[in-house]
Amino acid sequence: MITALPFDSNIFNYPVGKIVVEDKWDEQDFLKTVKDFQLVYIFSSKALDISSPSIQHVDTKVTFQKSLESIEKVNGIESYKSDEFSERLEELAYLSGTFSRFKTDTRLKNGEFQKLYKQWIIKAIESKQVLVGINMEGMITYSLEKEHAKIGLIAVSESHQGLGVGKKLVRAAEYICQLEGAQEMQIPTQESNIPACKLYESLGYHVAEKVYIYHWYKD
Structure with missing residues (x-):
């Protein structure tokens, strides 16, 4: 489920959301839920198998x-x-x-x-x-x-x-x-x-x- 991010949305002046992949990644199901957003951050503990050009790996964050x-x-x-x-x-x-x-x-x-x-x-x-x-x-x-x-x-x-x-x-x-x-x-x-x-x-x-x-x- 995508969570709206009001802080980012207000700064960028368009709807921003995020989703945390905790188990199984279903790209097609995800793409059905993004119509109300311009930008969505996807966080995962594992590398994801991506086929859509609208989804790009942009960072591997280490803490x-x-x-x-x-x-x-x-x-x-x-x-x-x-x-x-x-x-x-x-x-x-x-x-x-x-x-x-x-x-x-x-x-x-x-x-x-x-x-x-x-x-x-x-x-x-x-x-x-x-x-x-x-x-x-x-x-x-x-x-x-x-x-x-x-x-x-x-x-x-x-x-x-x-x-x-x-x-x-x-x-x-x-x-x-x-x-x-x-x-x-x-x-x-x-x-x-x-x-x-x-x-x-x-x-x-x-x-x-x-x-x-x-x-x-x-x-």
């Missing part, structure tokens, strides 16, 4: 996980204290989505990627859950739900990549979240984002979940 124990404070990273929307943060938000399915799906031609990532960074600013380098050379967003923490967006400016800024951002987020009661951290990313996967593995994370994501899009 890294780690227990937080005795995390030390990191110098050079601070909370973004302003309530003002920053063009610099907007640039970094777009950079964080280099491998995003909303960017790599070439059928999404109405600025969906920019609209979505702009809203994500705005919400993180409003929640005061953004950390930045002192010179805005990088940023990371996070969220907390009781003892569970999660990284949202992370990006390092092109001029500072390879200098260890990404590690500092993750460690700073771990430190803040542990102070606020988190016992574990999760970081979702794309399997195709090899540099990010290697970074998280180097910090002691392991893959806790893999999800295959497809987009059905009405031509």
Whole structure:
């Protein structure tokens, strides 16, 4: 059964839905139920046998996980204290989505990627859950739900990549979240984002979940 997604629908200005394939995948049954949507996300723990050109594999999401124990404070990273929307943060938000399915799906031609990532960074600013380098050379967003923490967006400016800024951002987020009661951290990313996967593995994370994501899009 397809679930409507009001948040995405409002941002994209057309009906968006999602479906989670939990057992048997029946493509023909699915195609009979999509007439009221323009875009549907399909999530599956296994790769699906697809024949319709309207359904494309757009991402294999891997979620890294780690227990937080005795995390030390990191110098050079601070909370973004302003309530003002920053063009610099907007640039970094777009950079964080280099491998995003909303960017790599070439059928999404109405600025969906920019609209979505702009809203994500705005919400993180409003929640005061953004950390930045002192010179805005990088940023990371996070969220907390009781003892569970999660990284949202992370990006390092092109001029500072390879200098260890990404590690500092993750460690700073771990430190803040542990102070606020988190016992574990999760970081979702794309399997195709090899540099990010290697970074998280180097910090002691392991893959806790893999999800295959497809987009059905009405031509």
